[in-house]
Amino acid sequence: MARALESPPASLPAPAERAEPAAREDRLARILAPIVIAILVVGGWEAIVRVHEIPHYILPGPSLIARELVESWPVLWPSLLITVKIAALALAAAIVGGVGLALLCSLSRWIEIALFPYAVVLQVTPVVSIAPLILIYVDHTLTAVVLCAWIVAFFPILSNTMLGLASADHNLRDLFELYGASRWQQLRLLRLPTALPYFLGGLRIAGGLSLIGAVVAEYVAGTAGTGTGLAFRVLEAQYRLNIPRMFAGLLLLALTGVAIYLLFGALSHLLLHRWHESAVRRER
Amino acid sequence: MSLALAPQTEADEPGRETAATPLVRLEGVSKVFANGTVALAGLDLVIGRHEFVSLLGPSGCGKSTALRLIAGLGRPTRGRIVGPEGAARGAVGFVFQEPTLMPWATVFDNVWLPLRLQGIGRREAEPRVGEVLAMVGLADFAHAYPRELSGGMKMRVSIARALVTRPSLLLMDEPFAALDEITRLKLNDELLALWRAQSWTVVFVTHSVYESVYLSTRIVVMAPRPGRVVADLPIDAPWPRDEAFRTSTAYNALCRRVSAELHRAMEG
Structure with missing residues (x-):
């Protein structure tokens, strides 16, 4: 055939050289706008606390919280690591369990019919109400807490991966059949790549949920538990009416959640930016 | 040039000389889908080596179904299909x-x-x-x-x-239907050039009279409800086919003839 009549594909120049003034302004605004809001809120908060002389055991000002964060860092940091470890273990187990079960379901409709209702039951039962039972029956507290967090994190991975595995293009499936592809080839070359964006979507949800699950489980475990996670520190600070430390702990938890979200967002972009609509920059 | 229904003799017409050796044979093929739709009713069709056959018809006439059955995607409800050897090993290409x-x-x-x-x-x-x-x-x-x-x-x-x-067999299911006119005409020419240079047989599903006349050595006109063959027309236009052919009176006459068959097919 002759040379292509159509124009060659638009190559994708480096972001720096293609960033038009308008695009740069937009990016600047995206960073600046939240910062302006933060300054207004934090400044207003500090002003109110100082003007009304609110006692620190009722509402500490941001400056006091910052000082507390620095001073109790030797206590909070190891606790944060423990909470992150619980969340990470739960998420890893959720990935293995969720993807594994989704694969089993895609292999056999009967497995799906038999098991999926129980996955739903597990999902809709509030973890706060199951956690005390788990803590009774599972001796090893860390295992029990991870189990609680796993229950919360695993369902979005399962349901998203199942949806993804079932979403392969019908014509492509026909093509694989035409060339006599084995089940393993279909899975590896067609179903798994199709499921990847769905899985990554589930992972972003599950990442945040695993942290929430870890915090809830730590709260329930309380003093009977490991006693060193960040959620426990917040609880402990409450008992001691150390309100600034409660805020410091919450701040750390929130930042951790944001970090997890950004991490998986970056992972998703890294894996999808060459081909998937969700990650491809639109040319205008 | 008139449309000849008898086998024609032009030496450089590639479809003829080997039409005696069939590559694909459909014998009384019917396809009824689970919802009761009769997609094909007793289709008999023999496709010879190195033919360029267009299956032409309105939507719902079973032309795509026939193509998929030839490819081995799905089984006929009745009848049998003899295709090229080694379909799963790449003897059949599908577009x-x-x-x-x-x-x-x-x-x-x-x-x-x-x-x-x-x-x-x-x-x-x-x-x-x-x-x-x-x-x-x-x-x-x-x-x-x-x-x-x-x-x-x-x-x-x-x-x-x-x-x-x-x-050895290339099956194409309305491959250019979604493309713009300019690209489509160009790809038509390129496909023809490739087909003439290579030794494959092409079965080409289309709903465009003009496209089918331009490309084919033979046009099989199909009618819907139930899907069946209503006319089987050899296209004896000379080679090579190019822009000049597209504007020739011979081409127009062939298009008119095929259109008439298609209208008859749709009226019943």
Whole structure:
């Protein structure tokens, strides 16, 4: 055939050289706008606390919280690591369990019919109400807490991966059949790549949920538990009416959640930016 | 030039000389879908080696169903199909209406797929993939992703993928229907040039009278409800076919004739 009549594909120049003034302004605004809001809120908060002389055991000002964060860092940091470890273990187990079960379901409709209702039951039962039972029956507290967090994190991975595995293009499936592809080839070359964006979507949800699950489980475990996670520190600070430390702990938890979200967002972009609509920059 | 229904004798007309050796034979093929739709009712069709056969008809006449059955995608409810040997090993190439490329894979990987499914490694497949990409004019785009290509280029990749196994039979299901007119005419010419240079047989599903007359050595007109063959017309227009042919009176006469058959088919 002759040379292509159509124009060659638009190559994708480096972001720096293609960033038009308008695009740069937009990016600047995206960073600046939240910062302006933060300054207004934090400044207003500090002003109110100082003007009304609110006692620190009722509402500490941001400056006091910052000082507390620095001073109790030797206590909070190891606790944060423990909470992150619980969340990470739960998420890893959720990935293995969720993807594994989704694969089993895609292999056999009967497995799906038999098991999926129980996955739903597990999902809709509030973890706060199951956690005390788990803590009774599972001796090893860390295992029990991870189990609680796993229950919360695993369902979005399962349901998203199942949806993804079932979403392969019908014509492509026909093509694989035409060339006599084995089940393993279909899975590896067609179903798994199709499921990847769905899985990554589930992972972003599950990442945040695993942290929430870890915090809830730590709260329930309380003093009977490991006693060193960040959620426990917040609880402990409450008992001691150390309100600034409660805020410091919450701040750390929130930042951790944001970090997890950004991490998986970056992972998703890294894996999808060459081909998937969700990650491809639109040319205008 | 008039349309001759008798076998014609022109020496450079490629469809004729080997029509005696059938490549595909459909005998009393019926297809009834689970919802009761009769897609095909007793279809008899013999396709000879190196023919370019168009299945022409309105939507619902079972032309795509017939094509899929020839490819071995699904089984006929009644009747039997004798296809080329080794269909699963790449003796049959299939081009869908959409390019049907894997968006996560490069052009190279997409074209490599049929060979890969037969256990041929990347290194080993490289010359063959390079060859078909050059054939469709995309040698420079092996590492591009489908989303970086225009609609016409994606369709070329799809054609390259169908050709990479060196099939004896190429099945095309309205491959150019979604393309713009200019690209479509160009791809028509390129497909014809390739077909004349190679030794394959083509079965081409279309609903365009003009396209089918331009491309084919034979047009099978089908009618819907239930899907069946109503006319089988050899197209004896000379080769090569080009822009001059597209504006010739002979071409217009053939189009009128085929249109008349199509109208008769649709009226009942």
